[in-house]
């Protein structure tokens with residue numbers, strides 16, 4: 001008797017449960033007005049949100065982001081920001097847009113299709129094969145965006161701040177202006193760091209790095225306020241306490257290392273880009289023995305190179321990301337995140353560098 005009663009009620013209970021769970025009849029599409037969830041770790045590639053596995057990403061769509069699409073200056077007084085006034089005030093600003101269309105490798109019909117914004121991931125996968133690393137010599141991402149966007153009329157897809165926040169300023173589909181001959185085929189990132197200098201060259205280290213009881217700490221000069229860092233009261237420390245010496249383009253240079261938070265975010269972003277755009281191989285330019293090539297690549301090698309590289313691999317007048325940058329650590333860790341077998345030599349050297357960090 002009891003069982004019979006329950007059997008009669010089961011369909012009703014089942015329908016009620018479905019209705020509570022948001023299912024009504026055969027409707028499967030989200031309801032009008034439903035807000036699609038975002039976790040805050042997504043980058044934008046050809047209009048898609050792609051997770052980075054936990055890096056903090058602030059896109060140009062988000063409050064506090066840096067919008068590379070706007071033609072106004074971001075940091076001038078608002079009544080001076082429009083394009084006409086900006087153009088009159090800043091000699092280096094030549095065009096309202098600081099980016100343009102990736103055209104290399106596309107047929108005329110494809111150019112027609114994508115010029116209105118219609119990029120898809122498969123097309124982008126065909127034309128992007130390099131990820132170019134820069135240091136910004138601005139010290140913070142806010143300052144870097146001001147210099148690129150407001151003063152120089154340049155652009156880059158990503159800025160990586162001292163606290164490990166990644167700012168995306170443009171969809172990866174755009175041709176950003178950061179690496180001359182590689183702009184059409186690359187994605188770029190400016191990593192906040194004051195750069196590398198010759199031993200006898202004037203450098204800004206005394207202003208940006210001080211010592212406290214815990215070791216070396218970053219000090220943002222008072223004229224930059226709080227530096228615009230997303231993490232309030234962030235205390236930044238270079239991954240290694242002393243300047244690192246090394247030779248780039250045949251010159252001996254010294255540079256303070258990047259912060260552990262920057263390495264962590266960059267590793268996640270590198271793995272994400274190499275997965276999303278698989279022509280970018282998760283590797284760096286190296287010789288037959290596996291050692292980093294510390295200078296510009298000859299033209300034919302650069303033309304054939306697909307992977308992660310430094311700005312100095314592209315131009316002889318550049319030294320970024322500098323001698324402190326830990327290539328083995330970044331590439332080795334990114335390969336692990338991708339589920340690839342880490343190259344044995346990379347793994348050994350990456351581990352050695354990690355030990356030095358402690």
Ligand SMILES: [Zn+2]
Nearest residue numbers: 134135311320
């Ligand atoms: Zn650069």
